[in-house]
Amino acid sequence: MMRIKEHPILDFTKERKIIRFTFNGQEVFGYEGDTIASALSALGVKQFSTSIKHKRPRGFYCAIGNCSSCHMIVDGVPNVKTCITLLKEGMKVETQTNKGVLYDLK
Amino acid sequence: MILNRDLVIIGAGPSGLCAAKMAAESGQKVLLIDRNPQLGGQLIKQTHMFFGSEKQYAKTRGIDIAKKLIDDVKNYPDLIEIWDNATVLGLYPDKVLTVLLGETYRKVQAQAIIVATGASEKVLAFENNDLPGIYGAGAVQTLMNVYGVKPGEKIVMVGSGNIGLIVSYQLMQAGVKVLAVIEAAPVIGGYKVHASKLQRLGVDIITSCTIKKALGQDKVESIITTRLNEKWEEIPGTEQEYDVDAVCIAVGLSPLTNLLAMLGCELKYISELGGLVPVLTNDYETTIEGVYACGDASSIEEASSAMVEGYIAGLTASKKLGKVHPDYDDLILDFRKQLEVLRSGPFGEKIRKGLAKLEGVRVGC
């Protein structure tokens, strides 16, 4: 488990609501306040996408919504910046292995 | 439909928040936009006490400075409108912004714009530098200090500037083992007090040393480092392998000037300021009238300077729109003095040199 339980400066002991979601079809959970990327990291998931051409594994790099390395398919929508997108109940999160396919906004 | 707004500030980090505060104090209405779910920019992960003087909240932890600045801004609900989770997608010469606010697309016509978009972490070229588990140091700081998640158990930090040193210390506080801090230059880049804190913890700092390659199948499992000679060439036979499950890259920041470039503001490459930076007047106005830039988006410095620059840009942009702060002259004078002092020591030499180069460009054109 990668969650920090005790910290000399910060308080991570507050009870937080469990948020259930799926990662590549598997049922998993994170906590309220997590981004998709932090919830996956806490589960030990390091690979979020692959490079478009050579399909090399990619994780997140910048965590500020800038570098595109964390793009995933969320609820069918590709190129979601998972490092700045908050986790929501029932989200369907998938590893992205292409440059993303056009979709219709709701 | 186009929404009309007077002053739009892009980025609610230390600089953008301070700009918004000064604008509101001037009586200027503001739309403050940030793409993150929380305001505060990179302050929200800075668990260490800040340097500088009381005027820049020295000895207060960054996380608490963020709270103060956010409270300041929320004190003006009638003047400051806040859009979080809002990414500015485009910025056009007639000062029209296109914004993805949550899942809705908005167009905003602004009268003046302050770009306080901050910076992004630089990458370093080495074999397999794209393996998952290799992170920007700031990303790791966000992951552990904002979300309470450790990036790994055993880490090597690449880069000994203040970010590298501070994040190493914070990794240790989070219970992560920092195997070494390596630095390609022959001397430590950041403040020695930060380096001393690490040495006391038994974390070795190795200068004239760089990362040669990372190894691993679908994530980083180990790295090979090599020592460098005075010409920055690899010294054969000095390779060392470290078993790691994460690597932090802390080799500097680049100003995020994409939006300024899209607008057509003149940019100049000045390595001392972090790369491509906007050409600015003394009032932090770019070469396009009514468009301002401050903080790391205008030059890479400490957060203390970013705050003061934000104050100035907030004042000058509001004045342009006809709202003059009652203490305008005194405040401007004081803020300029603060910047001068922050940049006056040996650590300010690089920034002074860079700003002098930029000044040359400005006067020349």
Add this chain to the structure above:
Amino acid sequence: MLNQKGYPSPEQVKTKFPDVKILVKPKAIVECYEKIPCNPCSTSCPFKAITIGEDINNIPIVDFDKCTGCGICVYSCPGLAITVCEVLDDKIRFKIPYEFLPFPKQGEIWSAVNRKGEVIGEAYIEKVTLTPRQDKTQLVQVLVDKDLLYEFVTIRSKVYE
């Protein structure tokens, strides 16, 4: 070594200490070797014993006549570069800043550590304070052996050895 490794040489360390006779009373040892823009040590001192001046890049100067060894500067220094030192008959008493888990507790024996991070002896934890004003930086008062005057800088839990 400061520029390459981050720890000062023994000679540099000694420049920050007053004469041992002065240390019969507790005094602040400000290990700030480099000009950086920072002045909380000076502004936090209630006795005006630490001077930096107009230019906040100046290196702090301690007036040991005015310093009472209260320890406020110890947790006010953003660089955690200050300790308070007092030479007793058979031991030396230090007050140090500490920001790690586990927290030390009164009566415990921890390892005494030098500036390179090496264990150099033992430290008896005399007192630990953490008031809201300290903002999560603990002030730990310890006793160490007399020969560690210029060596000791921090403590480490024995759990880690």
